[in-house]
Structures are given as structure tokens and as C-alpha cells.
Amino acid sequence: MSASSKLPPFDPADPLGIDDLLDPEDLAIRDTVRNWAADRVLPYVAEWYEKGELPGIRELARELGGIGALGMSLEGYGCAGAGAVQYGLACLELEAADSGIRSLVSVQGSLAMYAIHRFGSEEQKQRWLPSMAAGDVIGCFGLTEPDHGSDPGAMRTFAKRDAGGDWVLDGRKMWITNGSVAGVAVVWAQTDEGIRGFVVPTDAPGFSAPEIKHKWSLRASVTSELILDDVRLPADAVLPGVRGLKGPLSCLSHARYGIVWGAMGAARASFEAAVSYAKTREQFGRPIGGFQLTQAKLADMAVELHKGILLAHHLGRRMDAGRLRPEQVSFGKLNNVREAIEICRTARTILGANGISLEYPVMRHATNLESVLTYEGTVEMHQLVLGKALTGLDAFR
Template sequence: MNHKHAPRTIHPLDLADIDDQLTDEEKAVREAVRTVCEKEIDPHVAQWFEAGELPTVRELAKTLGEVGLLGMHLDGYGCAGMSAVDYGLACLELEASDSGIRSLVSVQGSLAMFGIWRWGSEEQKQEWLPQMATGDAIGCFGLTEPDHGSDPGSMRTRARKDGDDWVLSGRKMWITNGSVADVAVVWANAGEEHGGIRGFVVPTATPGFSAPVIKHKMSLRASVTSELVLDEVRLPGTAIFPEVRGLKGPLSCLNEARYGIIWGSMGAARSAFESALNYSKERTQFGRPIGGFQLTQNKLAQMSNELTLGTLLALHLGRRKDAVGLRPDQVSIGKLNNVSKAIEICRTARTILGANGISLEYPVIRHANNLESVLTYEGTPEMHTLMIGQALTGEAAYR
């Protein structure tokens, strides 16, 4: 039997009509974030990137807090309590503007705020989470060290018990928001007698704490990146996370941030693909738009397919996270696949734009450079490959 249907509109950025799988509420969240990005970020981000600074970071944090984006997937304490899919869609739109802006939100909400929300004392939660949710306080997350990235268990930062106080000494590296933060969640080795790796809530005004800005970056230039220096930083006993011990604490925070990257990387990919698609229709060579040539269409089709598959994977993992939660290896599947595919899309888009592909008049080279950082932070491709390998074989191959 033949059934006649009204012609469906083709959406070039969503040929598979993934939007049909989203609720009206989820679409509203996405549109709200996109509106903020178009007004507050997109007109300025290329200039910020070229200058290598984010001069309005505090004002921007407050704007993002006003619309409920900071810690939006957390419950209580002034947080919006939205779903994992809502948060993922927000990350996608933020990173379509710039990876550095998504990093600002991810570090605030999924690392610093989540760490306090999941592992902090009630006193720590009450003191910090409400003002972080509004953007009145900015947080950072200190785990990576100059000589210890993929192997955080070997960290050199130490926490020494001194009476009722704790004294922290050490250095952390590549810390987003570090030099503008009001509070840092810092992980330090307290020694076996005190549970090994422990988390501390460190007000950045504490004597001995400093955060020099890292300069000369060619990636994530529209983002504040710093070193944290802890020189005999004395904290009260109430500064420590009371229960969590070992790497369970920091790794749980990293998994939250990695989940946002699964979505965010598809935002960068979408932006690069859209730019290449539009350019292919406007750029004329040999008497016709370059989008009319088979080689260009092959590139566009491949980019479209990878964007579709990556977005479907992000949505599946988001639905699963909301329903039953995600295992670490499932998060690794998403980050390993989506970031690598997003880089491929950006590089292919660059070839379609030709020489214009390296100009900041277009977003492509900015996204490509940013994704080189996204590829290795929150777990390198090698580490995520080994996490998947361990899930498949039952054998840990890290050492």
C-alpha cells in the first residue's frame, strides 16, 4: 500500500532529523543558550582569540550564571537541576561559539562545582555553590601537574597535617580559570596515614596561593589558563573533603567534564561544517560553485555523516546518563570518537575554504586549533583507548 506524505524539509545541518528525538523543553534550552552565544560571544570571540585573552571573563560568567548555565546539571544550592541531555545541548552550543567558552562553563560546573557538590561538606556546599551558580564566584580545578598528567596518582603536591590545620605545597599546571578564580578545588597527596590523595577547597586569597597566567598558547586562546603555585598554603581542617579518598574523587569529576566534551566537540564540528557548506555554495571556480564538484560533495557528505554519527552517540550517552548513569569506558568511547572526528571535520572544512580557511574571518582554524587541546585534556586519546581496551579484555595496560 502506498502512503503519501507531505514533503519533508531538508535541514542541511541535520539530515538525519535528530531534532525529532528532542523534547520541546530540550529544544528551548538549546535555543536559549544559542541566543546568549549569538549576543554575548560570537561578535567578539575571534578578537579574543587573536588577542589571546578573555577580558570580560567575570562579566561573562555572571551572564552565563543569570541564564542558569553554571552547574546546570546539579540539584540544589541555587543550581538549575537540569538533565544530562540539557547540559549536553548547552555544551554543544557553547563550543559552537568556542571551545574556550565551553571550557569556562565545564570547569566551573563539572569540575569545581561538581567536586564540591559530590564530595564536599555541607558547610562547603552552602558557602560556595550558590555564588558559583550565579557566577559571582569563579572556580578552578587543580589536578594536573607539570610532570604528572595522565598519571595523577604520582602527583607531587603534598598536604601536611599541622595541628588542626592542613598545609599544601606544590604546583598545578594548565588550569582553566586559575588566575581569575575565587576558589580552587585542589587535589594533594596527604600520605597513607590520611588516605592518600585528598581534595581541598582552597580560597584563592589564602596566603601562599598564586596563579600565574600561561602565555604563548596557540590553542584555547579565548580562555584563561594558569599555573597554580601552592607555597605552604595553610588551610583550616574544614577545608578538606571529608569522606572521599584516592583517585575516585578527581576521576569522578573528570568523567563529568568528559561527558560535556562529547557534546561540545560536535558543536565545534558543526560550526566548521556549516562554514564549509556555505562557502561551497558561494565560492565560484571554473564557472560554477565549488559545491557542484564531486570531490567537494564527497568531503561535505563525509563531514555530514561524521557529524550525524557523533551527535547520535552524544544523545544516546546523554539519555543513558539520565536513565541509569554512565560507566567510565562509555564516556571514553564518546570522547575518543567525537573529538577525533571533530578534528577531521575541521581539517576537511579548512581544505574547502582554501586559503580563507586559515583566516579568523571564518571560525574553522580557530576550532581546529582549539580541538588540539580538547583532544588531550580530560584524558589523552591514548588513555581513553586503554580504558576501552581494559573494558574489552579485562586487562589494565596502563603500565
Template sequence: MHTPHSPRPADPLDLLELDSMLTPDERAVRDAVRTFCDRRVEPHIAEWFEQGEIEDIRGLTKELGELGLLGMHLEGYGCAGMSAVDYGLACLELEATDSGLRSLVSVQGSLAMYAIHAFGSEEQKTEWLPRLAAGTAIGCFGLTEPDSGSDPGSMRTTARRDGGGTSRSSGAESGGDWILDGRKMWITNGSVADVAVVWALTEDGVRGFVVPTDTPGFSAPAIKHKMSLRASVTSELVLDSIRLPGSAVLPEVRGLRGPLSCLNEARYGIAWGAMGAARSSFRAALAYAGDRIQFGRPISSFQLTQAKLTDMALELAKGTLLAFHLGRTKDDRGLHPEQVSYGKLNNTRAALDICRTARTVLGANGISLEYPVIRHANNLESILTYEGTVEMHTLMIGQALTGQAAFR
């Protein structure tokens, strides 16, 4: 005979009880990241956003490394070796604080570290991965160019062999040095990085290179005047005939499969992270609606406000469920690129809509940095575009649906 449970009081931030889907270990990861963000970053993030810089970014990166968040889903070399769901939960909590914080972790772990871990030589892995995992070194990922965003195959950065150099490599890739020339644009962490993974066109197709940023001819001027991702370092990479040894090339990959597989890792994290920004904005709107008195009543008592809150709650829950599903699937059997596109496309669009709706609930206060909403909304304008635009992810899903490529 079924015995009915006593009804629990509803949690307005989790009406579907999604928290029950987590294992105790996953909750511990989530709580540890949330506690760190609340203690270390939340008190300062609005000021950092307004100033356009993170105070003591190296110190913060080292703390993130000590917490095990850098390359946390990778195995060995000082990496934590945690699950895809663990990594997703961390991205959600990081971006609930600020997209710039999640970008710092995502670019370090899912782009720079993943590229070296998946495609690098043993020498490259042992030299860089432990330092990057510990946060004592910072990495960046150079793919996008001023005239080559959604079409990386048209990149103009080149790498050519020069047999007259003094290569320090003795491996299979040691037939002389490499000379790199070109520009990369919109590169997170660029101006503070110790190492850059740079993709360049060679006579053998697109290849990746591990570039120490103290290499002569390398510079990374910061990009200023941003109105989005202001609490994030964004730079141009300038490669003026920089000379690298033969051992600098990533030996295990050729072609665009290399950078695109890295982007899929990062896009997966964005599907979770966007829901963090959305949750923060929804929470702010819900609390504000209960406190704000108009016409003698809290605005949460009005039908139109309740409709907005309901719509936000629905989209937040659906997006979080999608992220959970992708995480479980990734841990179980891996993800297809179009599945990652589902998450990135849906959740960034939904998160931006939630933030815009939350802004209307806050009225004029919605544009103040005293509340997180406008900061999240501004950040998500970038998240909507980077790691694949709305148009590109739409066409990736369209190709999977129809079997027809419509990119050109």
C-alpha cells in the same frame, strides 16, 4: 491504511532530522543557549581569540550564571537541576561558538562545583555553590601537574597536618590545620578563580581541598604563548606552604576516585561540545562551497568537494547520535567510565577531522579568523588531549574489551 506524508524539504544541516529527537523543553534549552551565544559572544570571539583573552570574563560568567548554565545538572544550592541531555545540548551550543567558552562552563560546573557538590561538607556547599552557580564567583580544578598528566597518582603536591595552627573547624576533620605545597599546571580559570579545588597527596592518600584563592601563599600566574584555547584563561597554580583549616578538606572522598569521577562529568560534556565545534566548521564549509566560484561554477558542484561535505556530514551525525545516546543513558541509569571514554575519544577525533577537512574546502581562507574553522581546529588540538589523552581513553576501552589493563 497508511497515508504517506508530504515530503519535507531537506535541511542540509540535519539530513537525519536529529532535531526531532528533542523534547520541547530540550529545544527551549538549546535555543536559549544558542541565542545567548549568538548575541553575546559570536560578535567578539575571533577578536578575543586573537588577543588571547576574554573581555570582562567576570561579567560574562555572571551572565552565564543568570542563564542557569553553571552547575546546571546539579541539584539544590541555586543550581538548575537539569538533565544530562540539557547539559549536553548547552555544551554543544557553547562550543559551537568556542571551546574556551564551553571550558569556562565545564570547569566551573562539572569539575569545581561537582567536586564540592558530591564530596563537600554542608558548610562548603552552602558557602560556595550558590555563588558559583550565580557566576558571582569563579572556580577552578587543580589536578594536573607539570610532571603528572595522565598519571595523577604520581602527583607531587602534598598536604600535611599541622596541629599548631588556629583551625576554625570543629568537625571530624578538625585535627589541626593543613599545609599544602606543590604546583598544578594547565588549569582553566586559574588566574581569575575565587576558589580552587586542589588535589594533594596526604598520609591517607589523595585528598581534595577547597582553597580560597586569597589564601596567603597561593598564586596563579597565567600561561602565555598558547596557540590553542586562546579565548580561555589557563594558568599554573603555585602552592607555597599555604595554611588551610581542617574544614578545607573534602570529607566524603579519599583516593583518586574523587578527581576521576569529576573528570568523567567533564568528559561527558566534551563529547557533546566537540560536535558543536564540528557543526560550526561544517556549516562554514558548506556555505563557502556554495558561494565560492571556480572555473565558472561553485565549488560545491565538484565531486571532490561533495565527497568532503558528505564525509563531514556523516561523521557529524554519528558523533551527535553518540552524544544523544550517552545523554539518554546517563539520565536513565548513569554511565560507566568506558562509555564516557567512547564519547570523548570518538567525538574529539571526529570533530578534529571535520575541522581539518573544512579547512581544505575553504582553501587559503581556512586559516583566516574571518571564518571559525582554524580557531575550532586549533582549540580541538587541546580538547583531543585534555581530560584524558587519546592514548588513555583507547586503553580504558581496551581494558573494558579484554579485561586486561595495559596502562603500564
């Protein structure tokens, strides 16, 4: 660089210049999702959270379909076919509004639609994916059970073949996002042939999905139990493309990638609230942002936030190149969710008592992230995934 070259100005919103890594299409997708969330979620989400509901979820799903956010990284069948980084940017912007909205999109696209797209028959794909991409049909993903979360291989839900070739499903699934509003459920069950996935229309006799209430996290989200009592399905309801745990686990890896980005959205919203508050809140005759201890907190938060976004971007480029390993996704989820929670907690200290008010987003994001920390792989499970990868020794059992 010559002495006459002029450096670009420092941007507090992008201190590392990460936007330089994005092309115009990336930025356009990010801005489209950000603007949608600002218009359709942010003005209302505090009230939704306080009431513990997500009203108009079907309308929101159709709007999300309209901007191409549902199954956006999938090809064909009405899906946007976006790149992994573009999908990640969408997840970041959605979770900056609320984790519940990102969960709606993630479960729809990265779990239910992804399972059908990757493992389904052509008939299953044609029947379900276009309407799911449009948001006309909401999907859910039934893996976790009341007694089996981190150990899905021990699931008790069972599917048996009837004499006529039909399948009959019995069991329970728990903590299922979108369950009570879904038109289709991808349900994983034990069979005499090993674990299989089933595409279950939710109007099938014997299927019910009571909503789970009294949550203190992800309150602006629909969470349900799935009950399957002798649910009879035709022979072609089974996903033909996979057997065993590799089916649901590959879906979870795809969804976890979105969380790597999404957690940084929650962290960014809390960080921005803390910066804004620190510049206007006065104590001892001056803004608290002018005190060394507050600036130290903000600097540390900014470092972890933008390191996390860089990590997410790196993993996205690896996914686009077909080189992203599940262990690397575990690396990202473990780091970014853990750091996002710490950023939210630190932001709360800067806001003081106001940090617990729904007038600000900080406590809402912090409590949401407590769920994100646990679902789709707890901290301990991702530590063990990395531990096995680092040592070659399996410590799960």
C-alpha cells in the same frame, strides 16, 4: 505508512531528524544558550583569540549564571537541575562559539562545583555553590601537574596536618583553566591518608596563579599555573566525601561527557562554514559546491558530525537513566573529538587559503580542538580504557 502519507522535507541542518528526539524544554534550553553565544561571543571571539585574551570574563560568568549554565546539571544550591541531554546541548552550543567558553563553563560546573556538590560537606556546599551557580565566584580545578598529566596518582603536591589540626599544602598545578580569575580552587593533593581534595580560597596566603601565555590553542580562555607555598587551611577545608583517585577521576568523567557534546559544536560550526563557502565560492565558472570532490567531502563530514551528535545523545540518555559508565564516556570523547578535528581539517581544505583566516571560524576551532584532544584524557588513555574494558587486561603499566 500509507501511500498518501507525506514525508517531512529533508533538513540539511538536521539530516537525521535528531531534533525529533528532543522535547520542547530541551529545545528551549538549546536555543537560549545559542542565542546568548550569538550575541555575547561570536561577534568578538576572533579578536579575543587573536589577542590571546578573554576580556570581561567575570561579566561573562555572571551572564552564564543568569541563564542557568553554571552547574546546570546539579540539584539545589541555586543550580538549574537540568538533565544530562540538556547540559550536553548547552555544551554543544557554547563550543560552537568557542572551546574556551565551553571550557569556562565545564571547569566551573563539571569539575569545581561538581566536586563540592558530590564530595563536600553541607557547610562547603552552602558557602560556595550558590555564588558559583550565579557566576559571582569563578572556580578552578587543580589536578594536573607539570610532570604528571596522564598519571595523576603520581602527583607531588602534598598536604600535611599541622599540630593544631590545620592542613598545609605545598605543590604546583599546571594548565588550569580559570586559575588566575578564580575565587576558589578545588585542589587534589597527596596526604598520609591518600589523595584528598581541598577547597582552597584563592586569597589564602601562599596561593598564587600566574597566567600562562604564548598559547596557540584555547587563546580565548584563561589558563594558569597554581602555586601553593605553605598554604594553610583549616581542618574543614578537606572534602570529606572521598579519598583516593576515584574523587578526581569521577569529576573528570562528568566533564568529559560535556566534551562529547562540545566537540560536535566546534565541528558543526566548521561544517556550516564549509557548506556556506562551497555554495558561493566560484572556480572554473561555477560554485565549488557543485563539484563531486567537494560534495564527497561535505557528505562525509555530515555523516561523522551527526553520528557524533547521536552518540552524544545516546550517552546523555544513559546518564539521565543512571546507566552511563566511565568506559562509555571514554568511547564518546575518543570518537567525537577525533572526528571533530578531522571535520575541521576537511573544512579548511574547502575554504582553501581563507581557511586559515580568522574571518572564518575553521582554523580557530581546529587549533582549539588540539587542546581538547589532549585534556581530560589523551587519545592514548581513552584507547587504553576501552582496551582494558574489551579484554579485561590492564595495559596502563
